[in-house]
Amino acid sequence: MIQVFSKQPQIGTTIFTIMSKLATDVGALNLAQGFPSFDCSPQLIDLVNFHLKKGHNQYAPMAGVPALKEAIAEKTSSLYKVSYNPENEVTVVSGATEALYAAITAVVCPQDEVILFEPAYDSYAPSVELNGGIPIYITLEPPNYQINWDLVKQKISAKTKLIILNTPHNPTGKILTINDLNQLAAIVKDTNIFIISDEVYEHITFDGRQHLSLMQHPSLQERTFICGSFGKTFHITGWKIGYCLAPKELSVEFRKAHQWITFATSTPLQYALADFLKEPSYYLALPEFYQKKRDKFLVCLQNSGFSYLPAEGSFFQTVSYSDISDENDYELAVRLTTEIGVAAIPVSVFYHQKNDYKILRFCFAKDDEILEKAGERLSRLFSKSF
Ligand SMILES: Cc1ncc(COP(=O)(O)O)c(C=O)c1O
The missing domain is CATH 3.90.1150.10 (Aspartate Aminotransferase, domain 1)
Known part of the structure; x- marks a missing residue:
């Protein structure tokens, strides 16, 4: 046996x-x-049908079809005023779950410490542990779930490789503020600590609040993997399609992991989303x-x-x-x-x-x-x- x-x-x-x-x-x-x-949207279904019939049914390029990478880069630049090169800084993956796993795999080595804030989305800690990393937990408490940045500072050690953040946050619905980002930037300055920012709910914010992406803070952008998902934005959680935005050197390592996890993501869905993204009114609403x-x-x-x-x-x-x-x-x-x-x-x-x-x-x-x-x-x- x-x-x-x-x-x-x-x-x-x-x-x-x-x-x-x-x-x-x-x-x-x-x-x-x-x-x-x-x-x-029925238009999105029509677009998938269109691309299926058009013969977009074989492997997509490993990092994503150019039209979709370009559409993601354009949307990002128009919303956040940050440019990512579609050629080597935008990677299409099979859902944010894959983006998170590939980014963690790209940087975490055995015995590296990874700072996680709890309550945390359930894939973070197991993905760290499967790569031999050690989760270092910071507990956020109700009702405000405020991050105590002094505590974060204390938890940083010579072994800290990565910090994982999520905004807007599942399950608490909290949004990081510019004060949070400034404090984080001060903590990681002059370190080699990477950041993963899980921003799958970027378009779902309330009461006039704006989503603040970590890419908008220049000293954070250079070390951050932004993980996004079309599932939440277009009511298509079953399609499992998302992306990672990261500076070139980080994207090189990200893609090395991505190519062994799924290699590439569904081709007709990518073409359909590339077309659909041309109309911002869907996600702006x-x-x-x-x-x-x-x-x-x-x-x-x-x-x-x-x-x-x-x-x-x-x-x-x-x-x-x-x-x-x-x-x-x-x-x-x-x-x-x-x-x-x-x-x-x-x-x-x-x-x-x-x-x-x-x-x-x-x-x-x-x-x-x-x-x-x-x-x-x-x-x-x-x-x-x-
Ligand atoms: C915070 C968070 N990150 C990532 C994911 C996974 O996204 P996807 O379905 O695109 O893999 C979810 C899904 O619920 C989530 O809530």
């Missing part, structure tokens, strides 16, 4: 898979996993579109008993029930799904030590009827049990 040695013994099935399966099994409204309940969803969801939550700080960005709203109940957040999330029919994610799963601050995360990228039904059900639960 072959003996299997697990390289990731502590890793099980992700909470997103568990909660989504549970939601399907019991017929609950799935506000757990981060995907829209509505479809993408997203803040208004999603702010309406967030506000609708907050109204639906009015009688729920949850307390919350409105999300600044992303399509997640976190809510606290610490004033009402002591129930463990994981158990409450399961009970919400099975008894009330609304699936949510317990925020403890985003902390490696499963810190339970009595907070749940809901995804409000759903049709209004689903949000309304969820609100009705949630108000019933709290009047019944607490």
Whole structure:
């Protein structure tokens, strides 16, 4: 009998898979996993059909089809006034998950330390560990989840190779400010520390706030891999297509990793997105579109008993029930799904030590009827049990 040695013994099935399966099994409204309940633009589907029929069905170039790399560079330059050379600084990949993994693989060697802020998106720490790196966790606490930059400074050592940031942030909806970026820049100045900035929710910001990309800070830009995704921007999370923007020397190393992970990304999807990106109105309308969803969801939550700080960005709203109940957040999330029919994610799963601050995360990228039904059900639960 072959003996299997697990390289990731502590890793099980992700909470997103568990909660989504549970939601399907019991017929609950799935506000757990981060995907829209509505479809993408019909024009985008037509463009894919067009390119499939046109014969764009063989391997794409390793770094992406030129038309898409150029469209990404143009969009970036017009939005953030930063230029990346499509030839050697823009790489198309199979989703931000791949961008993150390739960037981590490009720079992290065994025993290197990587600073992560928790709550953290679930792929960061395992991707670091698979490369032999050591996650150094910094805990962010509710309700503000503010980064304590003095603490970051203390955690930096001679072994620190990389810092991973995420703005707008999943699960908290927080956005980094210019003060955050200035403090980070002062800390990494005169070091060889790289940065990964996960900006997959770049177009989803609320209440007039602007997304501040790390590329906009020149002394951060030179050391940063910006990871983006079309999944969140165009309601196409199932397509798994994203990109990495990084200065030439960083992109050389990034591409070395990317070529062994997936080599290239789906060709017809790349051509379709290259055409679709020519019309900025789709992504420029997203803040208004999603702010309406967030506000609708907050109204639906009015009688729920949850307390919350409105999300600044992303399509997640976190809510606290610490004033009402002591129930463990994981158990409450399961009970919400099975008894009330609304699936949510317990925020403890985003902390490696499963810190339970009595907070749940809901995804409000759903049709209004689903949000309304969820609100009705949630108000019933709290009047019944607490
Ligand atoms: C913060 C964050 N980063 C990365 C990803 C992964 O993006 P993709 O689906 O493009 O791989 C997600 C998806 O939920 C996310 O929330």
